[in-house]
Amino acid sequence: MAADPHRLADGGRIDRSRPLRFRFDGRDYQGFAGDTLASALLANGVRIAARSFKYHRPRGIMGAGVEEPAVLVELEGDVASGNRPATTVPLIEGLAARSVNAWPSARLDLGAVNQLFARLIPAGFYYKTFKWPDWHLYEPSIRRLAGLAGAPKEPPERAYESRHAHADILIAGAGPAGLMAALVAGRAGARVFIADEGTEAGGALLNRNLTIGGQPAKDWVAAAVAELAGMENVTHLQNATVWAYREHNLLMVQERAPGNPSLLGRNWRVRAGQAITATGAIERMMVFQGNDRPGVMLASAAQAYVNRWAVRPGSRAVIFTNNDSAYAAAADLAQGGVGIAAIVDSRAAVPDHAMALVPDIAVHAGQAVTSVHGRGRVRGVSIAPCIGGTARRMPCDLLAVSGGWNPAVHLYSQSRSKIVWDKRIASFVPAEPAQAVLAAGAANGAMGLGDALAEGAARAVAALAALGQRSDVPALPETDDTPYTVTPFWTASGAGAKAFLDIQNDVTVADIELALREGYSNIEHLKRYTTGGMGIDQGKTGNVNIIGAVAERQGITPDQVGVTTFRPPYTPVEFGAIAGRRAGPVVLPYRHTPLTRWHKDNGAVMYEAGARWRRPGYYPRAGESFQDTVNREARCVREGVGIYDGAPLGKYEIKGPDAGAFLDWIYTNVMSSLTVGNGRYGLMLTDDGLILDDGVAVCLAPDRFLISTSTGNADPVGQYMEKLLQIERPDWRVKITNVTSQWANATICGPKAREVMAAMGSDIDLSPDAFPFMAFRDGQVADLPARVVRVSFTGELSFEVNVRPRDLPALWEAAMVAGAPFDIAPIGSEANHVLRVEKGFLSLGHEVDGTVDPHDLGMSWVMSRKKDDFVGKRSVELRRASGRSRRELVGIRPLDPNRQVPEGAPLTPGGRKEATEGFVTACVWSVVENRWLGLALLTDGRARIGGRAHVRLPDEVIEVELSDPVFHDPKGERLRS
CATH class of the missing domain: 3.50.50.60 (FAD/NAD(P)-binding domain)
Structure with a gap:
């Protein structure tokens, strides 16, 4: 192991009692606790520590912090990461690192041959060369040469996490200005969040021999840090860079050494009332x-x-x-x-x-x-x-x-605040702020130590005043810095x-x-x-x-x-730190229905559904395979009775004198003619005449309607309606209220659904004449106030029982008890998928893929001819007037009834390798026909019903028969029963 010949006999802020071994480019060295990788390499006489990006010129260490432009390293082992400036890597026992962009090492790099061709590869050479005879001839080699360090091959054993915080004042930088600002704000009782990129507070004071108040500046720093540590209203992070400034004073902070041995890093999202950038100068x-x-x-x-x-x-x-x-x-x-x-x-x-x-x-x-x-x-x-x-x-x-020195205006500029040229220091400095941000110290062009302390205190007082808190600038200590x-x-x-x-x-x-x-x-x-x-x-x-x-x-x-735009991140940030700990939902938590615990307790395999809902996919029983379970649940609905959790279904209440006209405008058919107690199925189109969503609208009162949307599109539909109302029809008197979480429902479906509803007890007349399909009734079900709607997504007799979310568990239990004699069973989304495919019902993300209109799906009947206009009408008419062929919905049956066709598989003419003529939108094992069948979008599909098409897979072609897309109960007699 090499000695450190350039180490001074004494001095410094290193712990000589704690020697540390490390390895760089295959050689063993020794440093001390408190060293960075850069200082340890210099102490060991390592001059060439890197190679330059393009020319592979030898490079040595040039900086001492994040400004280091030359020596980037790749760390190995548990702390594996790439492109780390050696000056920012704290030395730890057993650290292993190697130079990037060099092979086999920085001292002897074969890539240095590029220096011989330097004249041939000036700036912009890649725009002018490699065009003849074909760029793709050179592309593989160029891509291998591009970049610096590689990505770690294995995920780290330790994790990252994300945290959110709120602060009255966030201070970026713990140099003299930042510490003084933190002291003033902290003493005033404000919630202070101070983050500094160094391993120690003090900034440039750690590197210079200055005094504050007649004592070494480092002692003043230690006293300030100790005082801040004693304030419960102050959060102080070191080795933490404020790397991004976003809208509404949201600042991102990467903490590299959180003090938790199980964590590699932590990313903070801090919402601050005021921000002070005391980021120093470079x-x-x-x-x-x-x-x-x-x-x-x-x-x-x-x-x-x-x-x-x-x-x-x-x-x-x-x-x-x-x-x-x-x-x-x-x-x-x-x-x-x-x-x-x-x-x-x-x-x-x-x-x-x-x-x-x-x-x-x-x-x-x-x-x-x-x-x-x-x-x-x-x-x-x-x-x-x-x-x-x-x-x-x-x-x-x-x-x-x-x-000279450049104020580190990166963070200030990211806030979209203005920076201007200052002749006094020959650099750019902060000017008018665009957000609640102030700059202090060297970051504001105040290069003297005394000026930095004064600005830190003054900015803290100004920030407090903006928050409505009064404070005075304290007496400032004398300093010995020179002009x-x-x-x-x-x-x-x-x-x-x-x-x-x-x-x-x-x-x-x-x-x-x-x-x-x-x-x-x-x-x-x-x-x-x-x-x-x-x-x-x-x-x-x-x-x-x-x-x-x-x-x-x-x-x-x-x-x-002029100056270029400063963009985040200020320093490199690991993707893991941005994502945080992702063992479960963190930033966007899953949404749960009141029955989630019941589903899990009863063995449900939970799926992530649209809009981040957790819903049961299927309920396997002992000894059942996946397909066995799905078949059993689907057969239960077709032959007996099933129950499913429909709480995530999107629901909006539309109210106002113009509510009926508004619904007529956003749906393709007429909704304003609905009478109280009745509903109607409809489609919403986008401006370009393509299907956005489908659902049912029911009339609660002449000026009040309740509409349903698909689960995944609930939020987009709400935003779409608000946009149309506020921008296109601001004069209409309509209020839109999202009531998705106000109503939860259990849907009881199957031939025996009416018998289960009667057994649960209800004051609603459930007979077909009194309660027909597409009607709703308010009343009591199982002694719970409920709104029951006769709609069906399965093609069978169905009662959608809507109750308050807190009542859903009791309703569910009552249904399970009342349905026990009829062998009721819960069903998940997998069985629902089978049932809707057998019935030929459309589904977002399958048949509704953003390219189809109602005519393509054989739903011309839903396009009203009585209305002068509705959203998307003109676009549909223009598209239809072109006479071009369209992909249309058809049913498919593989010639081999036991052959499953992958969903999304292309349909090609004769199965040949050429442009597709459609694709398979769904394929399920049908409990009605006891075979595989599915749906597809096929060019001129309806005209080809009765013929055959070919599904092309990577290694085979599957021939299918084309049929009407409705495989079960085409007249709809069962759901109207």
Whole structure:
């Protein structure tokens, strides 16, 4: 096991008493608790840790947090995941990782051959090449090369979960501004939710040697965290990124280490009254030839490795900057034992406060690094005056760069709030908010520590005021941070095909120039043409540099170029975290009827039905196969009596003076002529004349109707009716009320249904004359108030008994007791499917597939000729006027009565491999005919009844006879009995 030769003898926030072993690219190393994978690799002298996306150039660690653009790794074992920045992976015992996009390893990558062809694969090359002779010739190879890490081959042993939370104030970021905001809001009693992406709170304070109130800033952080931990009204999460900002102040938070050993992660959905983005700022790269070479690192990252992880990232460093922050980094590097060869500052004059930080270090003002020397690592740099002059070489093994700081406006921008260019800091900052959001600290352009604390407190007070709570800004402690000034420096002289603007996506200055030459001057177009700012990086280190480079080449300012759209997620989020624990329904819970427990207790196999209902599929008995059970239940209804739970059926009450006219408009037949106590079957069409749903409307009063819909379409039908009423007929006096959950029902069906109803006891006259088919009666059934409707989905005599949901269990038990002498049995959706196919009744998702109108299903009788108009009428007439052939509903019987035909199987002419002429919508074992039969939609099907058709399967052709789609009781005598 290799030692860690670059580890400082003391210091840092690591626990040297807890060494940890880990493996990277097949080699064993050692780090300490508190390390990240990146800091441990640097401590062990690993320089080349990755290969670039397109050119497979060697890459080393450049950042210290989520901004890391170069080194993505694939984790193995129980924590398996891909494309993780090495800087965000906490070191654990036995961690196994490997570099992505490299084979066999990052140090020796055969894909590096791409560098030889770099000139042939510039930005947008995939739009221009691989077209001759055929794209499909190249496609397999290109797809194998695309992407970075692979998806884990096995699901993790540990799970993810989702949680919902509500907060008065959500704070994104636990740096100085975020902690101060949390303290002010928490002390005021507000419900505070604070989430920070670091493993520890403190943000940049963990990486720098600053003081707050005369004490080390890290001590102030510890005291703030302890105070927040003692507040019951504060939820504080670390290693948790606020990765998305959605409508109505809904924010998404991924918690990567929930503290529960059974969980890999947790995704929070937080609804906040106010949000404060204290997300800090991200240092940007400097752009020159070879700026991606291992050993080139952000100055703030080098500073963090020395101060936080006690790692010396190099022995002799050159600092290249255009702002003041790099001087503090240089001072800390020097104190950590890194020799500083020089500071190269592109500014003509360096402020005195910056020079005071490095009195013993040579500063070359008005100069720039133009290129890097060394193949697998930095061995020296060339520097030259910014305005003319001769370049000279300076040896070093570390080049720490700082191109200025970009406020992390990603989350703020996701809220659809505006961001604008700020010349003072040469970057984009938050402007007018679109939602209840405020920005604080460096995320708002306040780069000084004192300013960050002040803004955090002020934003908390403002957020509290918006919530109606009063609070005052507390007295703020003194700080020792120095001022921040910056002069933009976008690209060095000679920057071209090896000067990278987007390190992660291999986007160079030459790519930007090519895009501009080809007319892609709009920044959004240029982004897509070059892929700059896309992917995992989301423009963290390169976005503003790209905008600056475009502005520089067009002779305009960055604010005239504009900014691209920031989209979630801010950092990669596992699909498992988004889905959460899915062992059962979580986000959209199942809907249960009052009989769910009874069904389960009596052995029902539960199905998920439309609109997320749980319904019994079938009730197997001991020794029965699936088919045996379905046959028994179907035969029970055909020959005796059965009962099924119809509670999920959609139900709406339509009331008002214009209710009858409204129903006439949305149904194809006339409903307004219904008299009280009677109902009628009807179809609803969409605007394009296709069947939307079917159901029964019953008249409760002259201005009041109750309509039923299919279970799965209950919600869409309700939305459809509301849309029509509010947009097309806002003057009509109609109220629509969803009463699906107000009424539950048990449907008693079969030849003996009337006898069971009589045995249950009812004050309703159940005789056929007094209570005909398609009528309803209110009364008592089994001493329960009920509304009974004579409708049938099975083709047999049926009584749909509707009661209050709390009464359904008692009604069901009464029916089972009264029906026992008649061998009553519960039936599930499988038997119902058989019964409706035998009767030729339509079903959504089967015959009603979004392509058929009533004529196709042989239901022309339901299309009223008395009405001037109804929804979809004109569309049907236009379609019919074309005279084109249509697929029509027919019955099918396989020539082999014992041969089942798969539902959905295509019908083709003669069974040949060519365009289909239809498909099988349903196929069941019929208890009426004792054989397999089914329904199909077939081109010109009705004209072909009596003939044959062919069902094509992958390995055979099944010949079927075509018949009328009604196999049982075609005159409807049994259901009217």
